[in-house]
Amino acid sequence: MKKINFYILLITLFSLSQLFAQKVLTLEESKQLALQNNAKSKNSKLEIEASRKIRKSAFTNYFPNVSAGGFKWSAEKGLFDIDMQGGNLPVYDGNPVNLQNPTQFAYFPSSTISIWKKGTIGYINAIQPIFTGGRIIYGNKLASLGEDVSELKDKMTEDEILLKTEEQYWLIVSLEEKSRTINKYEELLNRLLLQVEDAYKSGIVMKNDVLKVKLKLSEVQLNKSKLENGRKLAAMAFCQHIGISYDSSLVFKDELEISDLPQSYFVDKNEALKKRVEYSLLEKSVEAEELQTKIKRGEYLPQAAIGISEMYMKFDESKKRTFGMVFGTVSVPISGWWSGSYELQERSIKEEIAENNFKNNSELLLLQIEKAWQDLNDAYKQYLLSKESKSQAEENFKVNEDSYKNGISTVSDLLEAQALLQQTQDQLTEAKANYIVKKTTYLQVTGR
Incomplete structure (x- = not known):
C-alpha cells in the first residue's frame, strides 16, 4: 500500500513539474513582446x-x-617680379636752394x-545668414x-504588428480548439x-460496417496528424513574429469568446476618418x-x-601681419529667375497632385471603414x-445515435452524423476566430 502511494506521489509531482514548466502566453503579453522584439518595430523606432x-x-x-x-x-622663384629702371638719381648736397636744380647725381643700375x-x-x-528667402x-x-511622419509611420507599423499578432494568436487557439x-x-x-x-462477433452487423468505421478512424487520425503539424508550424511562426524561442510546451491562455454585438463598436465613419493615421499622413504629404x-x-x-574674418599673413622675410574685418554680402540670383519661374510652376502642379491624392485616398479610407463594418x-x-448549425448537428447526432442503438439506423448514418458534428464544430471555431479578427480590424480602421 505504501509503495502504491509512493508511485502516486511521484506521478503527481511529475505532473506538477510539467505544469509549471509550461510557458503561458496571453494575447496582451504577446502584443507587448511583438512590439518589443519584432524587427519591423525596431526599425520603425530607428527611423524616428x-x-x-x-x-x-x-x-x-x-x-x-x-x-x-x-x-x-615655397616657390622656386617669386610669384611676382618688379622691374626697376636704372638711371641717375639726384643727390642732395645739403643746400635747399639746389633741390630744384641739382648739380650732383648718383648712378642707380636697373x-x-x-x-x-x-x-x-x-x-x-x-x-x-540674415535673409535666405525663408529657406x-x-x-x-x-x-x-x-x-x-516617422512617428505616424511607427504607429502604422505598430497597428500592423498588433493585427498580425492577433491573427496568428487566434489561428493557433482555433487550431487547438479543432484539436480538442x-x-x-x-x-x-x-x-x-x-x-x-x-x-459483428455476435452476427448482428456485417463486416463491412466494421471496415467503414476503421476507414473513418484512419481518416480522422490522418487529419489529426495534419492538424498537429499545422499547429506546430503556426506556433513557430508566431514565436518568430513576437521574438521568442519556440517552445513546444507553450500554452495560449485566451479562449475564443464572443460576448458583444457589432453595434457596440460602431462609430460614424466621417468622424473616424480624422482619427486614422493614414489620414494624418495624407495631410502631412500636402503640407510637405x-x-x-x-x-x-x-x-x-x-x-x-x-x-567677421581674422587673417594672418607672412611673406618672404617680412614681419607677420594679422588683421580682422567685418563684412556683409548680398546676392541676387538674377539669371535664375527665368528657369526658376518654370520650376515654381512645377511645384504648383505637385501641390495640386498632392491635394488630389489627399481627396482620393481619403475617399478610399472611408470605403475601407465601410467595408470593415x-x-x-x-x-x-x-x-x-x-x-445554430452546431446545435442542429448535435441534435442530429443524438437522434442517429439513439436510432443506431435501437437498430433503426445504420453505421453509415451514424458516421455521417458524427462527421457533420465535427464539421459544424470546426466551422463555429473558425467563425469565432474570424469575428474577433474582424472586430480588431474595424477598431484599427476607425482609429481605435
Whole structure:
C-alpha cells in the first residue's frame, strides 16, 4: 500500500513539474513582446531617431557658419617680379636752394626684385545668414514634419504588428480548439468501433460496417496528424513574429469568446476618418509639398549675410601681419529667375497632385471603414449561423445515435452524423476566430 502511494506521489509531482514548466502566453503579453522584439518595430523606432537627427541638423542652420583655412608655399622663384629702371638719381648736397636744380647725381643700375617666393596665409571666417528667402525656416519646418511622419509611420507599423499578432494568436487557439474537437471525434469512433466489432462477433452487423468505421478512424487520425503539424508550424511562426524561442510546451491562455454585438463598436465613419493615421499622413504629404514650394521660391530671392574674418599673413622675410574685418554680402540670383519661374510652376502642379491624392485616398479610407463594418457584421452573422448549425448537428447526432442503438439506423448514418458534428464544430471555431479578427480590424480602421 505504501509503495502504491509512493508511485502516486511521484506521478503527481511529475505532473506538477510539467505544469509549471509550461510557458503561458496571453494575447496582451504577446502584443507587448511583438512590439518589443519584432524587427519591423525596431526599425520603425530607428527611423524616428534618424528623423530627429535630421531635425537637429536643420536647426544648426540658424547659427553662423564658421570656417577656417590656410595656405603655405615655397616657390622656386617669386610669384611676382618688379622691374626697376636704372638711371641717375639726384643727390642732395645739403643746400635747399639746389633741390630744384641739382648739380650732383648718383648712378642707380636697373634691377629686378622678386617677391612672394615663400609665404603663409591663414584665416578664420564666421558668416551669419540674415535673409535666405525663408529657406532655413521652411527647411526646419520640413525636418520637423519629417519627424512627425516617422512617428505616424511607427504607429502604422505598430497597428500592423498588433493585427498580425492577433491573427496568428487566434489561428493557433482555433487550431487547438479543432484539436480538442477531433480528439473527441476520435474517442467517439473508437467507442463505436468497439461496439461494431462486438456486434459483428455476435452476427448482428456485417463486416463491412466494421471496415467503414476503421476507414473513418484512419481518416480522422490522418487529419489529426495534419492538424498537429499545422499547429506546430503556426506556433513557430508566431514565436518568430513576437521574438521568442519556440517552445513546444507553450500554452495560449485566451479562449475564443464572443460576448458583444457589432453595434457596440460602431462609430460614424466621417468622424473616424480624422482619427486614422493614414489620414494624418495624407495631410502631412500636402503640407510637405507646400513647404518644398516655399523652399524652392526662397532660392530665387535675395540672400544676405554678415560676417567677421581674422587673417594672418607672412611673406618672404617680412614681419607677420594679422588683421580682422567685418563684412556683409548680398546676392541676387538674377539669371535664375527665368528657369526658376518654370520650376515654381512645377511645384504648383505637385501641390495640386498632392491635394488630389489627399481627396482620393481619403475617399478610399472611408470605403475601407465601410467595408470593415460590413465584414464585421457578416462575420457575426456567420457566427450565429455556425452556432445554430452546431446545435442542429448535435441534435442530429443524438437522434442517429439513439436510432443506431435501437437498430433503426445504420453505421453509415451514424458516421455521417458524427462527421457533420465535427464539421459544424470546426466551422463555429473558425467563425469565432474570424469575428474577433474582424472586430480588431474595424477598431484599427476607425482609429481605435
